[in-house]
Amino acid sequence: MATGEEKPVMVVGVDESEQSTYALEWTLDRFFAPYAPNFPFKLIIVHAKPNAVSAVGLAGPGTAEVVPYVDADLKHTAVKVIEKAKALCLSKSVHGAMMEVFEGDARNILCEVVDKHHASLLVVGSHGYGAIKRAVLGSVSDYCAHHAHCSVMIVKKPKIKV
Amino acid sequence: METYVDAIGVDTEATTTTETTAKQNKKKLKVMVAMDESKNSFYALEWAVEHLRDVISAEPETDQAGGLLTLVHVHPTYLQYIYPSGGTASAMYAIDSVPESMKKAREESTTKLFTRSLEICRGKLVKTETMILEGDPKEMICQAVEQTHVDLLVVGSRGLGMIKRAFLGSVSDYCAQHAKCPILIVRPPRETSTSSSTKEHKSK
Numbered sequence: 001m002a003t004g005e006e007k008p009v010m011v012v013g014v015d016e017s018e019q020s021t022y023a024l025e026w027t028l029d030r031f032f033a034p035y036a037p038n039f040p041f042k043l044i045i046v047h048a049k050p051n052a053v054s055a056v057g058l059a060g061p062g063t064a065e066v067v068p069y070v071d072a073d074l075k076h077t078a079v080k081v082i083e084k085a086k087a088l089c090l091s092k093s094v095h096g097a098m099m100e101v102f103e104g105d106a107r108n109i110l111c112e113v114v115d116k117h118h119a120s121l122l123v124v125g126s127h128g129y130g131a132i133k134r135a136v137l138g139s140v141s142d143y144c145a146h147h148a149h150c151s152v153m154i155v156k157k158p159k160i161k162v
Numbered sequence: 163m164e165t166y167v168d169a170i171g172v173d174t175e176a177t178t179t180t181e182t183t184a185k186q187n188k189k190k191l192k193v194m195v196a197m198d199e200s201k202n203s204f205y206a207l208e209w210a211v212e213h214l215r216d217v218i219s220a221e222p223e224t225d226q227a228g229g230l231l232t233l234v235h236v237h238p239t240y241l242q243y244i245y246p247s248g249g250t251a252s253a254m255y256a257i258d259s260v261p262e263s264m265k266k267a268r269e270e271s272t273t274k275l276f277t278r279s280l281e282i283c284r285g286k287l288v289k290t291e292t293m294i295l296e297g298d299p300k301e302m303i304c305q306a307v308e309q310t311h312v313d314l315l316v317v318g319s320r321g322l323g324m325i326k327r328a329f330l331g332s333v334s335d336y337c338a339q340h341a342k343c344p345i346l347i348v349r350p351p352r353e354t355s356t357s358s359s360t361k362e363h364k365s366k
Binding site for chain 1: 191209213216217313314319334335338341342343344345346347348349
């Protein structure tokens with residue numbers, strides 16, 4: 001029988017957006033929940049907390065006083081994100097998932113986590129930006145699809161067409 | 163009616179409600195794999211069959227029906243025909259404006275492609291279907307996804323750099339942005355082999 005060490009590793013990137021919650025839920029539903037307790041993958045959930053200084057820098061020239069508040073807020077968000085992920089896992093009876101939070105740019109962090117754990121699969125949500133928004137805001141899913149050293153699964157929340 | 167036998171034979175104390183939802187969720191995935199003649203798409207198919215085995219293959223012990231694996235290949239021309247694999251096919255033809263010899267050559271290469279692909283899928287306990295489309299690969303693949311309502315699209319990736327991608331175009335990029343279902347992009351294995359092959363494991 002397969003021991004825990006032999007399972008391929010799946011890394012799921014989460015942030016506070018709805019799309020990434022949807023992506024995590026979709027993945028849990030299809031790849032984990034039906035197979036309890038013998039999951040086909042080892043699950044690692046990663047949240048990248050943006051660096052406070054870079055976040056303030058993006059908004060414009062801010063003073064140094066704002067940084068602590070921004071930092072506290074970001075930490076708070078990170079905690080919420082992980083709590084939400086934990087709750088989601090529990091509700092699908094998925095145990096043994098590893099949760100990690102890192103600080104910095106999501107793109108690099110996700111790729112590093114993949115390398116560290118020799119993951120076979122990276123799952124990310126997608127904001128579904130159009131071409132211009134992508135060019136301006138950047139797309140983590142795009143970056144990961146081209147730079148991660150493993151296969152990448154991009155899960156999109158289906159848009160409700162009017 | 164619930165002849166649901168747990169695969170590992172453990173006597174689970176699950177209530178009937180959780181059992182029924184688990185059974186419903188256990189419906190296997192419908193996966194579509196986009197193929198061309200490149201090495202990367204064969205690698206993508208192998209990778210998918212290997213890693214998605216748990217989510218698409220039938221489990222005879224639990225009487226669980228398998229999912230569906232659709233292999234789609236797009237010709238950049240004007241004909242369209244669909245073959246379900248398994249022999250009893252009725253092919254539909256459209257009027258063709260392509261010279262006979264070209265058509266033959268193309269058919270041969272497609273047959274070879276699918277023969278190889280079906281070899282890879284053999285024995286994996288999943289219903290496999292092949293689909294041949296004509297037209298622009300990126301658009302046709304996205305259309306096929308919409309029409310067949312698959313759960314997951316698998317594509318290989320040539321691993322092109324940014325500039326090449328801008329000039330040569332990238333089907334996987336386009337599909338990642340426009341496909342209506344989740345997409346799995348399988349990267350080619352690294353040449354310097356510290357690759358994440360499942361047979362090779364770093365001991366912790």
